[in-house]
Amino acid sequence: MKSLSLIPVLLVGFLLVFAAQDFPEWGNPQSPASKSPVSSHFIAETGVDTEVPNMVTAVLADYRGFDTMFETVVVFIAGMAVLAILKNSVKKGSVRFDHIVDVEPDLIVTNTVRLIVPVIQIFAFYVLAHGHVSPGGGFQGGVLMGASFILVALSWDLETALARFPMNRCIIVAAAGIILYGGIGLLSMFLGGEFLDYAELAKVLPVSREMARYHAMLGVEIGVGLTVTAIMFALYANLSSEGKLEGGL
Amino acid sequence: MFELGDILNDLFLERLNYLIYVVLLMIGLHAMIAKNNLIKKLIGMSIFQTAIILFYVSIGVKADATIPIYLPEHDPHGERAEEAGGPVALSVTEVAGYANPLPHVLMLTAIVVGVATLGLALALTQRIYQGYGTIEEDQLLVKLEREDGRTRKDEQPVPDATKSKSTKKTPTKRASKPASKKK
Numbered sequence: 001m002k003s004l005s006l007i008p009v010l011l012v013g014f015l016l017v018f019a020a021q022d023f024p025e026w027g028n029p030q031s032p033a034s035k036s037p038v039s040s041h042f043i044a045e046t047g048v049d050t051e052v053p054n055m056v057t058a059v060l061a062d063y064r065g066f067d068t069m070f071e072t073v074v075v076f077i078a079g080m081a082v083l084a085i086l087k088n089s090v091k092k093g094s095v096r097f098d099h100i101v102d103v104e105p106d107l108i109v110t111n112t113v114r115l116i117v118p119v120i121q122i123f124a125f126y127v128l129a130h131g132h133v134s135p136g137g138g139f140q141g142g143v144l145m146g147a148s149f150i151l152v153a154l155s156w157d158l159e160t161a162l163a164r165f166p167m168n169r170c171i172i173v174a175a176a177g178i179i180l181y182g183g184i185g186l187l188s189m190f191l192g193g194e195f196l197d198y199a200e201l202a203k204v205l206p207v208s209r210e211m212a213r214y215h216a217m218l219g220v221e222i223g224v225g226l227t228v229t230a231i232m233f234a235l236y237a238n239l240s241s242e243g244k245l246e247g248g249l
Numbered sequence: 250m251f252e253l254g255d256i257l258n259d260l261f262l263e264r265l266n267y268l269i270y271v272v273l274l275m276i277g278l279h280a281m282i283a284k285n286n287l288i289k290k291l292i293g294m295s296i297f298q299t300a301i302i303l304f305y306v307s308i309g310v311k312a313d314a315t316i317p318i319y320l321p322e323h324d325p326h327g328e329r330a331e332e333a334g335g336p337v338a339l340s341v342t343e344v345a346g347y348a349n350p351l352p353h354v355l356m357l358t359a360i361v362v363g364v365a366t367l368g369l370a371l372a373l374t375q376r377i378y379q380g381y382g383t384i385e386e387d388q389l390l391v392k393l394e395r396e397d398g399r400t401r402k403d404e405q406p407v408p409d410a411t412k413s414k415s416t417k418k419t420p421t422k423r424a425s426k427p428a429s430k431k432k
Contacts, residue, residue, distance in 0.1 A: 034348075
């Protein structure tokens with residue numbers, strides 16, 4: 001039965017290797033991906049259109065704003081689905097024997113985490129806010145921020161982490177991120193442009209149309225960061241405790 | 250190593266990145282099809298995703314090009330823009346010096362969404378374990394069939410045991426298939 005599955009796997013592998021002969025060579029500047037007018041437009045015009053030095057951020061939050069918005073919605077829905085699936089699936093207080101941990105939080109671990117968590121959180125803000133000029137942005141900053149809360153939950157227990165970031169607040173923060181993103185899009189629509197056409201925000205901001213895009217992108221990235229932070233922590237908190245939201249690892 | 254124009258030369262030296270991605274993809278696909286344990290299936294799914302990410306990143310590579318962030322001389326807020334009175338579009342030769350940002354953008358979102366979907370899959374697996382006490386697929390199928398038979402007996406008691414067994418088997422198998430696909 002197991003060897004039977006090798007047939008489709010090897011067939012797929014053979015077809016892909018066969019097709020790879022027609023693929024461009026490693027690093028070929030004439031390859032379709034690098035030669036396409038879309039690619040050269042992004043590289044040549046990003047500075048003129050948005051004044052953002054990091055093209056990845058500009059493409060992510062402006063040129064492909066719709067895509068990113070719904071990717072964020074996917075993250076949000078996945079988090080809500082995990083909450084819904086695991087909530088009340090096990091009675092509160094009921095403990096399986098393989099889950100009993102009977103030790104105090106380790107002194108060295110907790111003190112190291114005490115020192116390191118503020119640094120991680122400041123770095124998360126830096127990555128989020130500096131995403132326009134260096135590698136970074138909402139997704140990366142959000143994951144770092146969520147990781148700092150997960151670290152607290154790992155080294156103490158879930159109650160300690162949830163006292164700082166309760167699950168109700170998690171849901172509100174996650175929803176607020178999407179509302180912020182969609183709100184910036186709607187605002188630019190009400191100001192006379194299209195949905196997510198940030199240039200129209202120049203009517204309410206004291207900047208040029210290009211710089212309005214620049215600043216709206218920061219707002220959008222903050223929205224993404226909020227959602228990702230909350231959902232990353234909610235995923236860990238629910239999965240590690242089977243939805244009970246109590247106890248350590 | 251190999252003769253020029255040789256098919257092996259083509260595969261192992263010039264297109265090694267594609268070979269690696271195909272091998273990773275095959276490992277992931279095989280794990281998803283053949284493994285009995287649901288968690289191992291999820292690990293296979295993650296390896297599969299990694300293969301796709303590697304593929305996208307490797308086609309974004311451009312010889313003699315830097316990362317898609319403007320160098321100081323092309324910075325829209327730098328000296329050149331100040332002299333020209335605003336940001337200047339890059340010329341064709343300057344465009345050749347930057348890698349394509351699009352594959353990076355696509356994979357950036359794909360990684361985070363991949364984590365979220367993996368979390369969802371793990372939650373479903375946890376729920377299955379709570380319900381059936383196992384995440385081995387063959388044991389799950391046995392338990393599902395047994396449970397299905399029990400509920401059917403409650404609905405309409407059939408005196409002939411062999412007859413009811415043969416009618417039961419086909420619908421349960423069909424019903425359990427979409428559940429395993431989700432992983």
